Amino acid sequence: MPEASLLPVIAVIGPTASGKTALAIELARRLGAAGRAAEIVNADSMLVYRGMDIGTAKPTAEERAAVRHHLVDVWDIHRTATVADFQRLARAAIADCRDRGVVPLLVGGSSLYIRAILDEFEFPGTDPAVRFRLEAEADHSGLAELYARLLAADPAAAAGIEPNNARRVIRALEVIELTGHYTSTLPEHRYAVADVVQIGLSLERDVLDERIAARVERMWADGFVDEVRRLEAQGLRQGRTACRALGYRQVLDFLAGTIDEATAKETTITRTRRFARKQLGWFRRDDRIVWVDATRPTAELAGALLAGPLRGLEAGRPEGRR
Template identity: 65%
Template sequence: MPHHPAPEETLPVIALNGPTASGKSTLAVDVALHLAAHGQPAEIVNADSMLVYRGMDIGTAKPTQAERRGVRHHLVDVLDVTEVATVADFQDRARTAIADCRRRGVVPVLVGGSALYQRAILDVFEFPGTDAAVRARWEARLADEGPEALHAELARRSPAAGAEILPGNGRRLVRALEVIDLTGSHAATLPAWTYAIPGVRAWGLELPRDVMDARIAERVDAMWEAGFVDEVRRLEAAGLRRGRTAAVAIGYAQVLRFLAGEITQDEARADTVRRTKRFARRQLGWFRRDDRIAWLAAGDPGAAATIAHDALGPDALTTDAPQQRCGGGEQAHGQRR
């Protein structure tokens, strides 16, 4: 008998990524609304590990209800700051949301700036097991010696993993060392570039480094002006310091140090800018390794139409989004898929 594809096999999954402050969240809503205007419902699936936390709004640049413009967002505000968010848990939640969208005839638009989370969701990506005793041992060393000591140990045992993980990310350092102890290798976190989900259409936003750095500085300034320190103070009262994942988020960790009297507020602000710039460059570098991604200039007024029409197919192309708008994107998708 002939095979009749289910909706989850025929509807695309739009994956939108790029560095911090490149405009991903706004573009994702634009794409969803453009699809809806052509009769194709679309919803957004968050792939940012910190947008899942309730109350972490200013420091994560979480889209407000007004900025969402009526488009449903999945995996936003689903955890308290004291709860732990793992990549494996996020993978399960996001894949469930994507499958739910497609079963309902809705195009999922996956958006986030972390290559690790995007790949864990979209690619064949299995996680090694865990051992509570091994993890506890490394967590104890983290508490006693600090993340820099663990990073040095990781770099000695696995130079590739040491280059991948930032020296200040204690949670990921503990996990990487745990995996090495259990498997002898950290290679399990770097699988082949193979989609586990059919129909992925991956797009990235790019912008010059000086523009990216300027946008990041402006965003951090805006965070402080919007009351970021007060937000962290409220979350601290709600248990933020107990949150193994939420408390290490860039910006939040720096303000917590300020509130503890370890650094000045100006130092917290400057360190937030510095670490965000470093994170954005590192993430853009990881995305650049993925040749399945078609790139568009951040701020391109035709980007939403390009992405939406690519997802809908060539019959949807209209004069309001000429093919030259694609910047090579549609040709690239045609070659890859």
């Protein structure tokens, strides 16, 4: 067994519905068969919530029994999650895997979460009192008023934040109040975690759009509306992070009677497609990522990776890493 410091972190990234989970599980299975244990470290901000299963395409019980998953079902839906929380927990899980001689497979997430985990990435401080006051103001006066305040204080920051994204609007105002300025620009591409291989799943837009539509149809068929109804009874609307997840927000609007079910489904498809394109756009700016064809059969793709970018992993460290 090589030293823990020589074990790579394999990041499997790509847009929603590109097949990241299936590929990571197949890689872990093949590595395990070759005598090299591997475990999955979740980097999707919504898989951490217990009960949010169908709408997040959470790995099944069988998949999680076959390969150990970290940072799945660790918080209740009332918990407000931050990128800083995720950075701390994911880095600790990666270090734990390496200490035990296990290859960590970091899977999922937006570019922000992947970058925060893998790269040199520091966060401005936070002040619970300031945050609570701003949240109360948003509840009392409306988010539009807070966004107007952000626009006046820092037009560039406001331009990079959607007006209906309460979490980011409030965070930007908090940072401005605490530090005097806010930036949404990601830092340079410089790893804070040693020995990283990033595998990006790429596919044409029309194929991605079809996959997303099929996934949402499957969510509805699997009982997504009932899942949201059950979570609503448990307080989903009060969870400031969980209630804004794609699909969940739309079904909550349907349950509140502000839109019909067909609109909830179609809006979920449209916004998921938009989010997936943003994901790809951000990831494409990182020239450290090795891009592969996501339409290849999973077993074939895993074999090609172990014979290519991950060559030599069974016996030692992969060759040719940046």
